[in-house]
Amino acid sequence: MRAACLAIGIAVLGSSGCEKSASSTPGQARGYTIEPADYGENANAPEKTRARCKFEMRVSQELAAAIEARGTGDGADKRIALTVVRMDGAEPAWEGVMxxxxxxxxxxxxxxxxGFSVRGSSRPGVGGGQSGVCAGLDDIAEQMAEAIVPWLADPKDGAELDAREPE
Incomplete structure (x- = not known):
């Protein structure tokens, strides 16, 4: 019994943190085609963070999930492309706002x-280090998706969306 509880506890802990997955994957959501985000030339995202946190996939997954849950309008024959332009504070040793x-x-x-731009911010998650960075980036991805969905109902070119946490 005790060994079974320990095994379940290890399995639960092993499935948390950076490996969290959204309920939807990039692809299709209410007719929209959502492409996995890419990184701009000067994104400043550390390679370790890119490899471990996979923010480019998370932000696209969160957008697909938000469109499925709250999206309005017809996404038929519409495509959304995202580019991570800048990422500051996503280094494991950083303790400030990302x-x-x-x-x-x-x-x-x-x-x-x-087109639009969206800014997001977050403090690193509990535990610090790379796991904390991934948790913070997961929060940012979710906040960004929630800011983008209303814009899709009435897209204005050059819109500046703000998904930052209040300080």
Whole structure:
């Protein structure tokens, strides 16, 4: 009995942290095609953070999940492309606020319809180190998705969306 409880506890702990997965994957959500985000040339995202946290996938997954849960309008023949432009404070030794800037583009029927930028911020998660960085980036991805969904209902080109936590 005790060994079974220990095994379950280890399995639960092993499945938490950076390996968290969203309920939806990039691809399709209410007709929208959501591409996995990519990193801009000067994104400043450490390689270890990119490899371990997979923020580019998380932000796309969270957007797909938010569109499925709260999206409005017809996403047929519309594509959303995201680029991580800047990532500050995502180093494991950093103890301050993390800031991320993502730019997005909505393409409708093959033509660029509108673009936006969204800023997100978070403090590192409990435990610090790389796991804390991943937890903080997960929070940012979710906040960004929640800020983007209302924009999709009435996309204005050049919109600056703010998903930052209040300080």
């Amino acid at each position: 800031n991320v800037l993502v730019e997005g583009e909505l393409v409708a029927h093959g033509d660029r319809a509108a």
